[in-house]
Amino acid sequence: MASVSMADVKRLRELTAAGMMDCKKALEEAGGDFDKAIELLRLKGAKDVGKREARTASNGLIAVEHVGDSLAALLELNCETDFVAKNERFQALARDIVKHIAATKPADVPTLLESQIDGKTVKERLDETNAALGEKIEIRRFTLLEGGYITSYLHKTDPQLPPAIGVLVQLDKPNAEVAKDIAQHTAAMAPKYLSPDTVPAEVVQKERELYERMTREEGKPEAAIPKIVEGRLNAWYKDFTLLEQAFVKDNKKTIRQVAEEAGVKVLSFTRYKVGQA
Known part of the structure; x- marks a missing residue:
C-alpha cells in the first residue's frame, strides 16, 4: 500500500468530510490518487447508509427561503457533527430542499x-x-407560512457554524421594522405559543394542577388557592406565550402592546433551534 502524508489525509477530509482514518485508508488503497480515493469513500458511504439509521443526528442547520413577502419556508436539516454542518455540500443540500419546500408546498416530511x-x-x-x-443526514422538520407579511431571522450561536436558530414571524400587514424586532425577540426569548388562548387545553390543565399542588404544599389557605393558582398561571403565560412576553428592547411593554402600537397583528410564528423540540 502506498504511504500517504497527513497533509494529503487532511486535504481529502476537507474535500469529503469523511473520517480521518477512512481518508487515510482510501488514499492508501488508491495509491495516493485523490479522485479514486473520493470514489472509494463514496462506495464505502453508500454501503454504510443503513448502519447509520440508529445514530443520532443532533447537529445541523436552519435554512430559510422567501417567495416575496407573503410566503416563506423554514427547514431544520440535521447531521451528526458540526464538522459536517460546516461542509458546503451539506449546506447546499439544505438550500436546495428549502427552496423546493417553498416552491412545492409539501404537506409533511414523508410527502x-x-x-x-x-x-x-x-x-x-x-x-x-x-x-x-x-x-446520518435527515430532515427533522419544516414550516411553511403563507399570507400576510412574513419576515425571517437566522441566528448563529457559533460564528464558525451555520445558523442554529431560525424564526418566521407572520403579521397581518407589512411593517418591516416591527416584524424584525419581533423575530429577533422570538429568537432570544424562545416562546412556545403565540398567546394564552392558543395554548392546548391539556397543557393549561397540567400547569394548573401543578400550581394547585405546589400551593397546597406551601400551606396556603384553601380559599386563597384559586387566586394564587391563576396568578401563577398568568406568570407562566408571560414566560411562554409570545404576545404576553416583555419585549427585550423595552421590558415595560409586551409584544402584544408593541404590535398594537404599530397597528399590526401577529398571526403566527415559528422558532426552530437545532436539536431542540
Whole structure:
C-alpha cells in the first residue's frame, strides 16, 4: 500500500468530510490518487447508509427561503457533527430542499421525502449526501407560512457554524421594522405559543394542577388557592406565550402592546433551534 502524508489525509477530509482514518485508508488503497480515493469513500458511504439509521443526528442547520413577502419556508436539516454542518455540500443540500419546500408546498416530511428535485427524490438526495459525507443526514422538520407579511431571522450561536436558530414571524400587514424586532425577540426569548388562548387545553390543565399542588404544599389557605393558582398561571403565560412576553428592547411593554402600537397583528410564528423540540 502506498504511504500517504497527513497533509494529503487532511486535504481529502476537507474535500469529503469523511473520517480521518477512512481518508487515510482510501488514499492508501488508491495509491495516493485523490479522485479514486473520493470514489472509494463514496462506495464505502453508500454501503454504510443503513448502519447509520440508529445514530443520532443532533447537529445541523436552519435554512430559510422567501417567495416575496407573503410566503416563506423554514427547514431544520440535521447531521451528526458540526464538522459536517460546516461542509458546503451539506449546506447546499439544505438550500436546495428549502427552496423546493417553498416552491412545492409539501404537506409533511414523508410527502417531502417522496417529492422530486431534478429527477431524484429528496430521500435519494439525502442518501447520496449521507453516503458522501459519512454521517446520518435527515430532515427533522419544516414550516411553511403563507399570507400576510412574513419576515425571517437566522441566528448563529457559533460564528464558525451555520445558523442554529431560525424564526418566521407572520403579521397581518407589512411593517418591516416591527416584524424584525419581533423575530429577533422570538429568537432570544424562545416562546412556545403565540398567546394564552392558543395554548392546548391539556397543557393549561397540567400547569394548573401543578400550581394547585405546589400551593397546597406551601400551606396556603384553601380559599386563597384559586387566586394564587391563576396568578401563577398568568406568570407562566408571560414566560411562554409570545404576545404576553416583555419585549427585550423595552421590558415595560409586551409584544402584544408593541404590535398594537404599530397597528399590526401577529398571526403566527415559528422558532426552530437545532436539536431542540
